[in-house]
Amino acid sequence: MKKIKLLSLTAACVLLAAAAHAADFNLNVSSSLTVDDPMFKGLQQFKDGVEKNSGGKISVRLFPSSQLGSDEDVLEQARSGAGVAVLVDGGRLAPFVKEFGVLGAPYLTHGYTEMRKVVTSPLMDDWNNKLRAASGHQILSFNWYQGDRQLLTMKPVKTPADLAGVRMRTPGAPVWLETVRGLGATPTPMPWAEVYSALQMKAIDAAEAQAPATYGQRLFEVVKYITKTGHISLITGLVGSKIWFDKLPANLQKVVHDEALKAGDTASKATIDSIGNYEKLMREKGVQIVDIDTKPFVASTSVVYEKLGYTDLRKQVNAVLAK
Missing domain, CATH: 3.40.190.170 (Bacterial extracellular solute-binding protein, family 7)
Known part of the structure; x- marks a missing residue:
């Protein structure tokens, strides 16, 4: 007791x-x-x-x-x-x-x-x-910092004209919608978790994402090309x-x-250090990762700032960067 x-x-x-x-x-x-x-x-x-x-x-x-x-x-x-x-x-x-x-606007920073x-x-x-x-x-x-966003497609892309008529997944925020339009594609808002099945079932033709997220969702299984436009530093x-x-x-x-x-x-830092390895792993899975001249995309997405009223904001950001 x-x-x-x-x-x-x-x-x-x-x-x-x-x-x-x-x-x-x-x-x-x-x-x-x-x-x-x-x-x-x-x-x-x-x-x-x-x-x-x-x-x-x-x-x-x-x-x-x-x-x-x-x-x-x-x-x-x-x-x-x-x-x-x-x-x-x-x-x-x-x-x-x-x-x-403006933080998600195209080519804002390097x-x-x-x-x-x-x-x-x-x-x-x-x-x-x-x-x-x-x-x-x-x-x-x-x-x-989650990395630079790249294009995930079923066909080669070199200029915005190559994305004409392509239905590309995007988050629903206006800056994303206008950026995808500026890239030349048709924006299709969709939750991230649904992208794999949507690509697999051809409900969309393309997506755009940074390397760690692309690998994490195994999107390399349902696209053929990753084109390094780096259009958004996420x-x-x-x-x-x-x-x-x-x-x-x-x-x-x-x-x-x-x-x-x-x-x-x-x-x-972990993200930056991981990107090369993710690209290596995805190449080994058969995805073609392509570097291109981004100047046409820089030019085609410049309209985003005016459309969304971000012109003055970009100037303020450039002032911080002493550009």
Whole structure:
């Protein structure tokens, strides 16, 4: 009997200790990407860094492959104050604050170094403040580079004219739709998870994506050519809830910001380092990866800035880059 009482007391102490160390704040992080994507290394680092440096006061759970719903669904949950964050591109935020859309515009920057300079500038801080006021979203960091977007087709492509009549999958944001039109194709909005089957069943003729995502979704099985237009340097951000973030003490807000920035750099470096290997693997699967002269595509997509009213925004970005 004494032993039973002692065991019961020990169990109670363990439960009390666990309760005492339970997190004060919980954050569920969503991504449409798979666990094999280099971005996930960054998300794992973010989780580990936040939990460690918050002294266990913040618990982070990761949900790959859109397990919490579409990116738009998670953004809506964040608006309501839920403890969620999602890795999204600027086009998804443009309906709330127009300026974010320019981050997904064609040939805005050259590679990660330039893009990182833009998304860590005072210009970006101003956009972040507008977003907080307009939609109740909070940017944790926006330096998550997923690579340059390339064309995925069934036939060779050298100029925009080669894409005439080609139905190309795109996200639904205006900047993506206009960019695909500028490339010469017919934009077809569609969730990323449906692209493989749509290509397989010929519901669409083409897609465009960065190498890690192309490999992760095994699109090399259903296309023949990857043409390296590099039309969009895909930068994304970890976006959560203003309501949730504002409940954090100032020291924990700093932890979340700092860890998100560090993890974004880790994820971006992992992405850059992985691209050559992904291309090698896809070539081995029979896909032809082709370098071309991108000047015709730079010229044909330049209209996107005027169509969407981004001309002045591009000038502001160029000022940050001292162009």
